[in-house]
Each structure stands twice: as C-alpha cells, then as structure tokens.
Amino acid sequence: MQKIEEMEIQSSSDVVLVRQAVRQFAIELGFGLVDQTKIVTAASELARNTLDYGGGGTVTLETLQNGGRRGLRLTFEDQGPGIPDIELALKDGFTSGGGLGMGLGGAKRLANEFEIESVVGEGTRIIIVRWK
Amino acid sequence: MERIPILQMGEFLLVTIQVDMHDRLAMTLQDDLTNRISQTSANGVLIDISALDIVDSFIGRILGNIAKISQVMDAETVVVGMQPAVAITLVELGMSLTGIRTALNVEKGMALLQATVGSSANAQFTATEWDLEDDAED
Amino acid sequence: MADLGNTVVWTDEGKCPMEMTHSSKIPEILKTHEAELLSEWNQELVATNTRKGLIKEAELQVECREFLKLLRIAAQSGNLSNIQASEWREVREMLTSISRSRSHKGFTPTETATFIFSFKRPLFDRLRQLLHDPTEIGDEIWQATDLLDRLGLMAVEAYQKSREEVILRQQEEMMELSTPVVKLWDGILALPIIGTLDSARTQVVMESLLQKIVETGSEVAIIDITGVPTVDTLTAQHLLKTVTAARLMGADCIISGIRPQIAQTIVYLGIDLTDVTTKATLADAFLMALKRKGTTITRK
Numbered sequence: 001m002q003k004i005e006e007m008e009i010q011s012s013s014d015v016v017l018v019r020q021a022v023r024q025f026a027i028e029l030g031f032g033l034v035d036q037t038k039i040v041t042a043a044s045e046l047a048r049n050t051l052d053y054g055g056g057g058t059v060t061l062e063t064l065q066n067g068g069r070r071g072l073r074l075t076f077e078d079q080g081p082g083i084p085d086i087e088l089a090l091k092d093g094f095t096s097g098g099g100l101g102m103g104l105g106g107a108k109r110l111a112n113e114f115e116i117e118s119v120v121g122e123g124t125r126i127i128i129v130r131w132k
Numbered sequence: 133m134e135r136i137p138i139l140q141m142g143e144f145l146l147v148t149i150q151v152d153m154h155d156r157l158a159m160t161l162q163d164d165l166t167n168r169i170s171q172t173s174a175n176g177v178l179i180d181i182s183a184l185d186i187v188d189s190f191i192g193r194i195l196g197n198i199a200k201i202s203q204v205m206d207a208e209t210v211v212v213g214m215q216p217a218v219a220i221t222l223v224e225l226g227m228s229l230t231g232i233r234t235a236l237n238v239e240k241g242m243a244l245l246q247a248t249v250g251s252s253a254n255a256q257f258t259a260t261e262w263d264l265e266d267d268a269e270d
Numbered sequence: 271m272a273d274l275g276n277t278v279v280w281t282d283e284g285k286c287p288m289e290m291t292h293s294s295k296i297p298e299i300l301k302t303h304e305a306e307l308l309s310e311w312n313q314e315l316v317a318t319n320t321r322k323g324l325i326k327e328a329e330l331q332v333e334c335r336e337f338l339k340l341l342r343i344a345a346q347s348g349n350l351s352n353i354q355a356s357e358w359r360e361v362r363e364m365l366t367s368i369s370r371s372r373s374h375k376g377f378t379p380t381e382t383a384t385f386i387f388s389f390k391r392p393l394f395d396r397l398r399q400l401l402h403d404p405t406e407i408g409d410e411i412w413q414a415t416d417l418l419d420r421l422g423l424m425a426v427e428a429y430q431k432s433r434e435e436v437i438l439r440q441q442e443e444m445m446e447l448s449t450p451v452v453k454l455w456d457g458i459l460a461l462p463i464i465g466t467l468d469s470a471r472t473q474v475v476m477e478s479l480l481q482k483i484v485e486t487g488s489e490v491a492i493i494d495i496t497g498v499p500t501v502d503t504l505t506a507q508h509l510l511k512t513v514t515a516a517r518l519m520g521a522d523c524i525i526s527g528i529r530p531q532i533a534q535t536i537v538y539l540g541i542d543l544t545d546v547t548t549k550a551t552l553a554d555a556f557l558m559a560l561k562r563k564g565t566t567i568t569r570k
Contacts, residue, residue: 012154019152019186034477037186037217041225044188048155092226106189106225212520216480219515234520236487241520 003028003063009076010056015047018059022074025061029070031132039072039130042110045103046076046126054078054124064129071112071131082120090116136161138168144176144245145169145207146238150183158194166201175207176245180238182213192227199232208248210234212241294413295406297345299396300338308338310392318388324375333368333385340364350417353424365421369428373436382429386422390415449475451482458559459488460552464497472508479512483521490559491516494552496527506541513546522547522562526555 003025007018022043026036043059050057057078064071083089092105104126108114111128118124134157139146145168147161165177179195181187187195199209212235214222222229233248235241300307312334316327340361347357354362365386372382393414401407449471454460461479465471483491493509495501501509513523526549528536536543549555560567 012156016152016154023185034217034220034473037215037221038224041186041188041221044186044190045225048188048190103189106227109224109226110221214519216477216484216515216519219480219518220476220511222518223511223515228514229518234518236484236489236520240487240489 002065003061005061007059007061008056009047009050009059009078012048012051015044015051018047019044021061022072025063025072026130029063029072029132031072031130035130035132038110039074039128042107042128042130043074045107045110046074046128049103049126050076050078050080050124053083054080056080057123064131066131069131071129073127073129076126077123079123082122082124083116083118084120086116086118135164138164140168140172140174143172143174143249144178144242145172145174146178146180148180148183152185153191155190158191162194162198162201165198166205169202169205169207175249177202177207177209178238178241178245179209179211180213180241181211181218182215182237184218185215187214187218187222189225189227192222192225192229195232196229208233208245210241210244213237293348294350295397295401295410296350296393296414296417297342297348299393299400300342300345303396304338304342307389307392307396308335310395311338311389314388314391315385318384321377321381324377337361337364337368350413353417353420361421362424365425366428369425370432373429373432377429379426379429383422383426386418386425390418393418445471445474449478451479453486453488454492454556455560455563455565457486457488457563458490458492458556459483459486460492460494460556462494462497462552466500467498467505467508469504469508472505472512476508476512476515480515480519483516483519489521490524490562491521492524492526492552492555492559494527494555495525495532496529496552498527498532501532501535503539503541506536506539506543510541510543510546524549524555524558526550526552 005021005025007021008014009018019040023036023040026039031039047059050059054076055078057076057080059077060073060075062073062075064073090105090108104116107126107128110130112131113127113129115127116124117126136147136149136151136153136157139148145165147165149161151157153161168174169177177198179198181195184191195211199211202209210233211229214234233244235244312331315330315334319325319327319330344358344361347355349355349357352358368385369382372385394411397407397410397414401410449461449463452460452462459479459482461475463475467475479491479493482488493512495509498505509525513525516523524547525543528548528550547558549558557567
C-alpha cells in the first residue's frame with residue numbers, strides 16, 4: 001500500500017524531523033542499513049538546500065512499488081530564487097552559500113534517480129528515488 | 133539552549149555526540165569547543181560519533197573545521213567510532229575528510245592522542261602495544 | 271479477491287451469461303463419482319509417470335486422493351471459473367506445495383503440469399457417460415477444461431517460482447561465500463577477493479569488511495586481489511572507496527596481489543593509487559601490517 005507524507009521545511013529542526021521521517025519510511029520499506037543511511041543523508045542535504053537557498057519549502061515522501069521492487073521517492077519543492085545554472089550547481093565544490101558544495105552533486109550520487117527543475121524567480125523542485 | 137556536553141579528561145577534551153544534531157547545534161559545538169580549548173589549554177580533542185547514524189556534508193564540514201581550528205590552537209583532534217554505513221555514505225557523497233585523524237573507538241583514539249601529543253599525564257589510559265613501540269623516544 | 275460465490279462471471283470468450291447461471295454438473299459428479307475418478311486418475315498418472323525413481327506410487331496416490339478431496343469441496347461452491355476466490359484457497363495451497371516439491375525433486379515443468387492435465391480424461395469420460403445433451407456436454411467440457419487449465423498453469427507458475435527462489439538463494443549464498451573476511455592476527459584482517467568485482471559485489475565486500483573491522487577492532491585490513499582477473503576503472507574506484515571508508519572509521523587498508531597486467535591497466539587508466547598502500551603479495555602485506563603493530567617474527 002502506498003504511503004505519502006508531506007512535511008514543511010522552515011527551520012533547521014525541521015531538517016532533523018525530515019531525516020527522522022525518511023529513516024522511518026526506509027525502515028518500513030525494508031531498506032538495508034547502508035541504503036537507509038544513503039537516502040537519509042541525501043534527504044538531509046536537499047532539505048538543507050531547500051531551507052538555505054530556497055527560503056524554506058516542503059518535502060513529500062512517497063513509497064513506490066514497481067513489480068517486486070520497492071522504493072522511496074522524495075520531492076523537495078520551494079518558491080525560492082531558483083538555480084540559474086543547474087549544471088554548475090551540480091558540480092562538486094560549487095557553492096553559493098558558503099558550504100562545501102557537496103549538497104546537490106552528493107545527493108545525486110546517493111540516489112538511484114535524480115530530477116531537477118528550476119525556474120529563476122519561481123522556485124526549484126528536486127525529485128530523488130532510491131530503490132531497495 | 134540545547135548544548136552538547138564537553139568533558140575534560142586531563143589535558144584532553146572529550147565530546148560524545150549522541151543526538152541527531154540540527155545545524156545550529158553543530159555550530160554551537162564548534163564555538164564551544166574552540167572556547168574550551170583556549171580556556172583549558174587542552175592539547176587533544178576526542179570526538180566520539182559512534183552514536184551518529186548519519187554524517188552529511190554539513191556535519192562533515194563542522195568536523196573538518198574543528199580539526200583545523202584545534203590544530204591552529206595546538207591541539208590534535210581525533211574523530212572516533214564512525215559507523216560503516218556512515219563511512220560508506222560519506223565516501224559516496226564525495227567527502228573523504230582528509231586532514232581529520234580517525235580511530236575505531238574511544239580507547240584507540242585516546243591512545244592515538246597520547247602517542248601524538250606525547251603526554252604522560254594520562255597514565256590511566258594504557259596505550260596499545262604498537263603505539264608504545266611507535267613512540268619509543270618518549 | 272472478492273468471494274464470487276455463484277455469481278455470473280463474464281469471460282473474455284464472450285460466453286453467454288445464461289449458460290453460466292445454469293449450474294454446472296461438475297461439482298455433483300466430483301461428489302458422486304469421487305472413488306472412480308480417483309482410481310482412473312491414478313492409473314492415468316501411473317501410466318504417464320516416466321520418472322518412477324523420483325516419486326513413489328503410494329505417495330502419488332496420497333497426493334491424488336487429498337487433492338481430489340479439496341477439489342471436490344471447492345467445486346461445491348459452484349464457482350468453477352475463479353480459482354483465486356477464497357473457497358479455492360486450500361486447493362491453491364496444496365497445488366503450490368505439490369509443485370514446489372516436484373521442482374525440488376527434479377521434475378520438469380511438463381511433468382509437473384501433467385499432474386493436473388491427466389485428470390482431464392477421467393473427468394471428460396465421466397461427463398460424456400453421464401450427460402446426454404450434446405450442447406450440455408460441450409458446455410461442461412469447456413468449463414472443466416477451463417478450470418483444469420487454470421490449475422495447470424498455476425502449478426507451472428508455482429514450479430517456476432520455487433526455481434527462482436532457489437536461484438535467488440544461491441546468488442545470495444555465492445555473494446556471502448565470495449567475501450570471507452579472515453582474521454590473520456590480533457588486529458589484522460584479510461579479505462581475499464576471487465573473481466570479477468562488479469558494483470553489487472563490491473558493495474557486499476565493502477560492507478562485510480567494514481563491519482568486521484568494527485566487530486574485531488582491527489586497525490589494519492589487507493585486501494588481496496590476486497584472484498581478481500581484471501581491474502577496470504569502476505572496480506578500482508570501488509576499491510579506493512573501500513580504502514577511504516575504512517580510513518574514515520580509523521583503520522588502514524593495504525592492497526596486495528596486484529598482478530603485472532593490472533598494474534599496467536591502473537596506470538593506463540590514470541587511476542591514482544598514491545594514497546593507498548600496495549604490496550606485491552599477501553605475505554608482504556602481512557609483514558607490513560605486523561610491523562605497524564610493532565610485532566616482528568623471528569625464526570628460532
């Protein structure tokens with residue numbers, strides 16, 4: 001049965017709550033410890049991006065079923081300034097917020113599927129999927 | 133305000149992170165540790181992260197900062213107890229935390245600090261055989 | 271699945287629902303002629319059983335009797351077209367377990383399905399003997415065929431599934447077998463890798479090595495790749511990741527057994543192994559690990 005949950009990301013304690021919710025979903029889906037850790041870490045990176053660069057937003061957690069495979073899809077959305085050059089933003093070491101610039105590229109490597117849409121002045125939507 | 137406790141053991145500081153840290157708490161830890169190193173003239177910092185079930189780029193950066201700051205203040209930092217799943221994820225994330233010294237657990241971390249700092253004041257922590265050998269000049 | 275009971279089921283074949291509401295004689299025949307059906311079915315099975323060594327006749331008889339009994343009970347519900355309904359549960363379970371045991375015993379799918387299909391002749395004979403109206407006989411035979419075909423397919427599917435389970439289990443076992451982490455000395459582990467390293471396997475290798483490092487508190491781990499035929503960029507990266515992850519945890523890795531052609535490949539591919547300690551043989555790596563621990567070996 002599909003399970004969906006939407007959460008607000010408005011403060012750094014919300015990021016912690018997102019991590020915990022993602023962990024819970026991953027455990028329920030029967031993810032192994034390494035897979036749990038990867039998706040939770042990716043969620044943490046993206047939730048922080050939503051907060052720091054998008055000015056806050058939401059994340060939607062969804063369980064997926066594709067034949068025998070089970071997966072977890074996370075959709076991060078914000079109405080922030082958007083990303084002018086996505087390719088550049090995905091590069092390791094790129095940062096506009098004083099971090100290490102591992103967030104986007106790192107999250108992409110930790111997920112099995114990664115999609116990003118961004119319109120300057122309107123906002124950003126990032127979708128990641130990790131399969132069991 | 134919520135804070136992560138810093139324990140003093142001889143000339144070393146010991147921090148055990150046991151909560152899922154939000155970013156501000158991690159920043160506070162960095163500030164607190166810097167102040168404590170200066171107040172106590174500690175020459176070693178041991179950070180136990182065995183209870184952490186993730187280390188993302190932010191926490192990784194904080195750990196790196198602490199290591200660099202403490203070095204500037206003449207103290208060695210050793211991060212101990214990273215879980216295998218956390219280590220695998222960090223590598224995949226693209227962070228290898230170069231410049232941070234690591235050990236498997238608190239005991240080995242203490243031994244490493246003692247060997248590096250070359251102190252005899254903490255005799256209660258017996259270093260493992262090879263550390264003693266390594267530092268025959270002490 | 272919903273309990274369909276006696277309700278009419280439209281089928282793709284476009285059967286007239288009126289015909290279907292006219293209840294089938296099959297349940298009745300199964301009830302009144304169970305003994306004859308059983309003995310004829312048995313004969314049929316024994317005649318077609320080409321693998322006498324695999325299953326005893328007595329065992330086959332017990333299976334037939336038990337299955338026919340469950341079939342009769344399920345058929346009394348009047349629902350002959352939907353074997354997924356709850357009244358067919360026991361039939362399904364027994365059929366699944368028979369198919370599984372056939373698969374484990376080494377029967378072919380055909381032989382497994384024959385268990386069901388060989389019931390056709392006795393049942394059809396019975397229908398022809400007892401019914402007189404040709405249209406009715408046709409309808410009943412169609413229903414019987416439909417039912418037995420479905421059961422036959424289910425048997426094959428269950429057979430297939432149990433085979434797949436075996437394959438999956440063997441894959442997992444091979445995965446585990448292929449990554450033995452051994453303790454060489456107090457605080458020194460070795461991981462001899464044999465065979466090609468692909469992405470999935472490397473993950474298993476990596477996890478079991480790192481887990482063992484924590485469990486044993488070992489500070490040195492030797493990854494021996496003498497048994498690895500080739501190293502491509504991906505494999506080399508996986509190895510490097512393992513070494514880096516171990517370092518993050520506070521343990522050092524030594525890679526040993528790099529064959530000459532692999533050494534050439536590594537250089538050719540431009541893979542940077544400068545941060546990694548490498549040794550020619552496992553023995554050299556072991557000596558180095560001992561030295562790091564401050565232990566030396568002397569000959570008496």
